[in-house]
Amino acid sequence: MKILKSIWKFLKGFGLFWQDFLVGDSPELALGVLIILGVAYLLRNHGIWDVVAITALALILMVVTVWRKTREHR
């Protein structure tokens, strides 16, 4: 039982480390990037629209994230 608790503690710490490392204080960024990836897969055979969509979504994500962060500091 003690070993299981230690393993659980280690796994939890490991998970939290990676969560903090990849997501940190900007969960919308990680989520936004995953949405862009999904859109890229969906539109990959639709001519130029995949390129336009990825670029536009990345810019929107950037603007929204900065806008949200500035509101936190106002």
Next chain:
Amino acid sequence: MLSGSTIVLIITVMAASAVEAVEALTIILASGITHGWRSTWEGAIVAFFALAAVVGVLGTTIIHHVDIDVLRVIVGTLLLIFGMQWLTKAILRSSGFKAMHDEAKIFEKDVEELKKEKHIRHGKRDSIAFVVSFKGVFLEGMEVVMIVISFGLSNGNDYSRLKYAVLGAAVAIAVIAVIGAIVAKPLAKVPENTLKLGVGIILVSFGMFWMGEGAGVKWPMSDVFILILAAIIAATTFGLIGYFKRLHNRMQHEVQVL
């Protein structure tokens, strides 16, 4: 002869490594000055080898076992997330919404906190110095490791880019370490925010490109389109800095009037 994208890769990895090395140096100096150098160095060296092991194990495992398109999606996604994080922080700092990263101030704060610890053992093994130094170097270095692996493995089953990425990181870290050892104080004059801004733009551009390519997107003009992406991201970045700088100045003015 190095290709254009390899040169950009080396410069980006060097800039990113320099920024993180400057931050790690501040922690090492604070720990060494307050708790002695012996355990501080031991912690830093163990962390450095741990990071090198991560690059070696993760790098070779990925090269041999992951399909090139899957690899590009993973690499692109990671670079896009890191790049966006670096870029948004740099925009907030440049526009005044977030305080600039001041190594001298951080150093003073770290020293004050470490002085409060009761068990200081100068010249002998000091567990606090070891842990602080290890954590500082390992955590600051982990982001560099991810950038090195991502850039280094972008060509799939080819070690040459990984070698250049590791070399770029090693040179930058060595330069900062030598300068730090000579001046023996935090390197507050390194333009960290400007470096983060430049690195952020490159990470986002390469991240978008590789993520899209891995997902099956056919970029017009192939690799050359990375330059167009970089120009679009840079223009948006400087547009945002300009807009939010004006907004910040207006808010400051309104506060003064009140």
